[in-house]
Amino acid sequence: MxxxxxxxxxxxxxxxxxxxxxxxxxxxxxxxxxxxxxxxEFSPNMYEPLAFNPDQPxxxxxxxxxxxxxxxxxxxxxxxxxxxxxxxEGYTQAGLEVKSPLxxxxxxxxxxxxxxxxxxxxxxxxxxxxxxxxxxxxxxNDSRGERELEKFPPPPSFHRSxxxxxxxxxxxxxxxxxxxxxxxxxxxxxxxxxxxQLTPDERWRVVMYVHELQKK
Amino acid sequence: xxxxxxxxxxxxxxxxxxxxxxxxVTTAAQAQDAANGAALFKANACQSCHTLGRNGVGPDLxxxxxxxxxxxxxxxxxxPQGMIDAGDPIALELKGKYPTVMxxxxxxxxxxxxxxxxxxxxxxxxxxxxxxxxAAAGAxxxxxxNTMMIIGLVALFVxxxxxxxxxxxxxxxxxxxxxxxxAAIAEAQARHEEAGESNTAKFAQAFLKNKKLVFFVVLMxxxxxxxxxxxxxxxxxxxQGYKPVQPIKFSHQIHAGVNQIECQxxxxxxxxxxxxxxPSANVCMNCHNTVTASDHYDGQTSPEIAKxxxxxxxxxxxxxxxxxxxxxxxVRIHNLPDFAYFNHSQHVVVAGVECQTCHGPIQDMxxxxxxxxxxxxWCVDCHKETEVNKDNAYYDQLIEAxxxxxxxxxxxxxxxxxxxCGKCHY
Numbered sequence: 001m002x003x004x005x006x007x008x009x010x011x012x013x014x015x016x017x018x019x020x021x022x023x024x025x026x027x028x029x030x031x032x033x034x035x036x037x038x039x040x041e042f043s044p045n046m047y048e049p050l051a052f053n054p055d056q057p058x059x060x061x062x063x064x065x066x067x068x069x070x071x072x073x074x075x076x077x078x079x080x081x082x083x084x085x086x087x088x089e090g091y092t093q094a095g096l097e098v099k100s101p102l103x104x105x106x107x108x109x110x111x112x113x114x115x116x117x118x119x120x121x122x123x124x125x126x127x128x129x130x131x132x133x134x135x136x137x138x139x140x141n142d143s144r145g146e147r148e149l150e151k152f153p154p155p156p157s158f159h160r161s162x163x164x165x166x167x168x169x170x171x172x173x174x175x176x177x178x179x180x181x182x183x184x185x186x187x188x189x190x191x192x193x194x195x196x197q198l199t200p201d202e203r204w205r206v207v208m209y210v211h212e213l214q215k216k
Numbered sequence: 217x218x219x220x221x222x223x224x225x226x227x228x229x230x231x232x233x234x235x236x237x238x239x240x241v242t243t244a245a246q247a248q249d250a251a252n253g254a255a256l257f258k259a260n261a262c263q264s265c266h267t268l269g270r271n272g273v274g275p276d277l278x279x280x281x282x283x284x285x286x287x288x289x290x291x292x293x294x295x296p297q298g299m300i301d302a303g304d305p306i307a308l309e310l311k312g313k314y315p316t317v318m319x320x321x322x323x324x325x326x327x328x329x330x331x332x333x334x335x336x337x338x339x340x341x342x343x344x345x346x347x348x349x350x351a352a353a354g355a356x357x358x359x360x361x362n363t364m365m366i367i368g369l370v371a372l373f374v375x376x377x378x379x380x381x382x383x384x385x386x387x388x389x390x391x392x393x394x395x396x397x398x399a400a401i402a403e404a405q406a407r408h409e410e411a412g413e414s415n416t417a418k419f420a421q422a423f424l425k426n427k428k429l430v431f432f433v434v435l436m437x438x439x440x441x442x443x444x445x446x447x448x449x450x451x452x453x454x455x456q457g458y459k460p461v462q463p464i465k466f467s468h469q470i471h472a473g474v475n476q477i478e479c480q481x482x483x484x485x486x487x488x489x490x491x492x493x494x495p496s497a498n499v500c501m502n503c504h505n506t507v508t509a510s511d512h513y514d515g516q517t518s519p520e521i522a523k524x525x526x527x528x529x530x531x532x533x534x535x536x537x538x539x540x541x542x543x544x545x546x547v548r549i550h551n552l553p554d555f556a557y558f559n560h561s562q563h564v565v566v567a568g569v570e571c572q573t574c575h576g577p578i579q580d581m582x583x584x585x586x587x588x589x590x591x592x593x594w595c596v597d598c599h600k601e602t603e604v605n606k607d608n609a610y611y612d613q614l615i616e617a618x619x620x621x622x623x624x625x626x627x628x629x630x631x632x633x634x635x636x637c638g639k640c641h642y
Contacts, residue, residue: 020435024442034459034585038551042453047553055494055548065543118478133476134503140474142467142582149474150507153265156319167317169297189319190265190273192502197484 080200084178086186091168091179098178102204112209115202119194128158128213153190159216173214180207253335256328265318265506268339268515273506273535274318275310278340281333290329294322453553459585460547465520473579479571486560486571494546497528505535549586556592566610567602 041047052058058066075081084090084098102108117126125131134152156164160173167189170179184203187193198206265273280289288306292299296318299307311317324332394401424430471477480486485493501524509518517525517532524530529538552558563569572578576587588594604611617632633639 016431016435020438020442023435023439024446027439027443028446030443034457036460038455038458038460039451040448040453046555047453047551049554053548054491055546057545118480122475122477122481138474140467140470142469147512149470150509150511152503152506153319165297165320167297167319169301169317187502190506192505193498194502196496196498197481 082181082185082200084182088168091182094178094182095170095176096178098181100177100181100204100207102201102208104208108205109208109212111202112205112207113212115198115206116209116213119197120206123152123191124155124158128210128216129162130155130157130164155191158210158213160214161216175210175214177204177207177211180210247338249331249334250338251335252328253331253333256324256332257335262332268336268343274314277336278343280336286330286333289333290326292318293320293324293329295320454589454591455549455551455586456589457585458549459583460549462547462583463545464523465583467582468578468584469580469582479578483571486564488561490559490561492560497524497544500524501528501530505530508532549584550590552590566608567605568607 052066054067056066057064061068080101082094082098084094116124116128120128121132123130123132123134125135131154132152135154137151138149139146140149156162156166156172158172158175162172164172166172166175166179168179181203183191184198184206185193185195194203262277266275266277268276268278284292284306288304292307296307297320300311300317471482472479482495482499483492484495485491504521504524508521510516512518524544525532527542527544529540529542530536531538563574564571574588578584578587606615617627620627628634
């Protein structure tokens with residue numbers, strides 16, 4: 001009789017444990033899996049860097065930033081400066097004098113296309129036709145409901161067949177090496193400067209690809 | 217005070233809007249032209265350079281029909297550069313004021329342009345109504361509010377003194393009552409305590425007697441603690457699902473999803489370096505010097521974009537940058553432990569891994585969270601399955617070295633990178 005009782009208790013006990021575990025498992029699956037907290041950390045002295053990350057605040061500098069600008073006037077090794085100022089005169093002069101230092105190769109052109117698709121196509125269109133995604137009707141549906149997004153002013157087409165004129169007077173299909181390079185470097189109208197995103201060499205590859213688009 | 221004036225302002229605004237509506241109904245034909253003009257104005261993205269009510273990249277167009285003749289407007293829209301070249305005095309004056317020459321819109325017909333001018337006229341009327349009524353009403357309201365506030369403050373002061381006086385009287389009276397009825401109060405207190413004690417005790421007894429209920433409650437507590445413990449312990453050092461609040465409500469859903477801006481446009485570092493890099497604010501300004509989302513904020517700049525303008529000290533009126541910049545303190549989401557080395561360019565350029573493979577459906581995330589666990593097991597699992605992408609120069613030397621070994625040629629440690637600084641000084 002006593003043995004029986006023990007067996008019964010054991011069964012009950014095991015059953016209860018099972019239920020508790022199942023309940024825990026179900027409850028722990030609640031929520032959408034995201035959290036505002038980074039949770040606990042195991043041995044922070046191994047996890048957290050002693051050195052400062054570039055995006056961390058840093059009390060050792062006056063402006064409390066770790067990422068400091070290089071001293072004014074310093075250039076990386078091998079960097080070629082673009083000496084033409086951000087003025088109409090600079091633009092005209094660059095257009096006449098500056099030529100691409102890169103050889104016209106398939107590889108350069110391919111890289112130019114990839115760079116154009118990444119940095120330019122969103123406004124200028126994949127085909128350089130001035131019909132990029134940002135210039136089209138777009139709608140977003142998010143936590144604030146469905147709404148239309150602001151359109152970016154469409155840039156003129158590069159194609160010769162379109163015959164569009166640049167706002168600085170030149171027919172888009174006739175833009176020279178220096179003019180395109182100057183515009184990428186400083187930006188113009190609604191277009192911002194892309195000098196921080198594209199190195200001079202990358203800019204020249206883009207110029208090479210734009211010349212291809214001008215033939216269309 | 218601000219509340220009162222803003223309420224009055226809103227009231228006046230709604231009245232003026234209804235006045236404008238009334239006006240619009242009476243001149244239905246004009247309104248139709250204006251509606252067509254409004255659609256054209258938007259379709260050609262005129263508002264991107266011409267902000268109504270202030271000068272932007274281009275001049276403020278309100279009151280255009282008063283300043284310029286129709287023929288001139290049509291000619292200008294069709295070929296602005298041509299007019300400058302031809303030496304038109306107004307065109308030259310504009311060129312002097314605004315460095316950027318307008319994009320030509322040769323496809324717009326004369327009637328289209330007339331409709332757009334009608335729209336601008338309607339907007340001008342609207343703006344003037346607004347200026348006349350709510351501005352004046354607003355000014356009156358604010359001075360009214362001033363006097364009202366002073367009167368209110370005085371009244372409040374008087375009421376406060378009256379209340380203090382009354383409360384003082386009440387306290388004194390109550391003290392007197394207590395002093396008079398000490399015995400009765402003590403008796404009542406004793407009775408009340410007894411009753412309270414027995415109530416709690418009764419409840420506890422009843423609860424403990426109900427074994428099933430006790431069992432159920434204990435089970436629930438164990439279950440919840442188990443779940444909380446499980447989640448906490450399992451996620452020690454694992455930040456999967458970490459979604460911190462960012463200083464600006466930047467939506468990747470809008471930028472990467474709807475706008476289809478390539479990841480590399482902002483995070484170019486992923487292709488060139490160890491870090492994917494958070495874009496500096498000048499990259500934001502490439503588009504946001506124009507995009508203010510004012511459509512959704514009553515003509516005002518979106519408050520989130522305004523934070524960006526504050527950070528880079530951008531003056532919207534003059535379209536220039538100041539010197540009082542402040543960094544945007546984004547919260548880092550993906551935190552690898554310091555002892556683990558990870559290089560983005562190695563994965564993105566050499567291996568050709570898509571951003572989404574590790575970062576999940578970024579283009580659908582309104583608010584970004586850490587998609588992958590970033591645990592060692594996760595890394596190792598992928599490295600076990602992924603075949604080496606030999607389609608780039610990265611492995612050329614490795615393959616060359618193996619060829620040499622196969623042929624039995626002489627090979628020194630230096631030839632396989634034994635002289636690289638980092639081999640010893642890391």
